[in-house]
Amino acid sequence: QLQFVESGGGLVQPGGSLRLSCAASGSTFDSYAIGWFRQAPGKEREGVSCISSSGGLTKYSDSVKGRFTIVRDNARNTVYLQMNSLKPEDAAVYYCAARRALLGFVCVPDRYDYWGQGTQVTVSS
Numbered sequence: 673q674l675q676f677v678e679s680g681g682g683l684v685q686p687g688g689s690l691r692l693s694c695a696a697s698g699s700t701f702d703s704y705a706i707g708w709f710r711q712a713p714g715k716e717r718e719g720v721s722c723i724s725s726s727g728g729l730t731k732y733s734d735s736v737k738g739r740f741t742i743v744r745d746n747a748r749n750t751v752y753l754q755m756n757s758l759k760p761e762d763a764a765v766y767y768c769a770a771r772r773a774l775l776g777f778v779c780v781p782d783r784y785d786y787w788g789q790g791t792q793v794t795v796s797s
Contacts, residue, residue, distance in 0.1 A: 674699045674770045676788030681766060683794045684758055692753040692791060694768030701749040702726070705771045708742065708753045709781050710764035710793075720766070721753060722779035731779040736762070758795045765790040 680692040694706065707722035721742040722731045730742055736755075744751040751768060769784035 674701070674704060674786045676768050676770075676786070678766065678768055678788045678791040681791030681793045683796065685797050686758060686760060686795055688758050688795070689754070689756045690758065690793060692755065692766055692768075692793075694751045694753075694788060696749045696751075696770070702746040703773050704786075705773055705777050706744060706751040707769050707771070707779055707781075707784055708751075708766055709769060709784070710762075710766045711790075712764040715764075717767070717781045719779040719781060722777070723751060724777045725773035729777055731777075733779075755793075758793075760795045763793055763795045765792050767791075 674696045675698045677695045684690050702725055705724050708720040709717050710720050711717040723742045723744050727744045739757045741754040767790045768788045770786040771784045
């Protein structure tokens with residue numbers, strides 16, 4: 673089982689950038705795909721970006737493609753989400769989560785088993 677600590681959220685102006693970090697502990701990190709998901713008030717949780725256990729595969733939602741980049745550092749048990757050109761509609765609580773790699777690589781929230789506590793991202797002028 674994995675535990676996560678997310679960090680890097682905050683208030684940013686439209687067009688600005690943030691880098692979210694998801695630091696994991698408690699199990700074999702490189703046996704898990706990791707995803708970033710977000711939930712805005714009144715909306716369902718949605719997949720933002722996911723990365724396979726080795727880092728060789730990534731997925732992005734259409735709304736963030738070209739603006740966000742996901743990378744992982746298995747030596748540091750950490751996944752990063754670099755968010756550029758932020759828009760007001762990107763504002764949400766962002767969560768990282770894990771899915772065992774042997775179950776296949778998907779980027780759907782209800783397929784992920786272990787979740788962090790979330791970090792708030794606010795995009796406003």
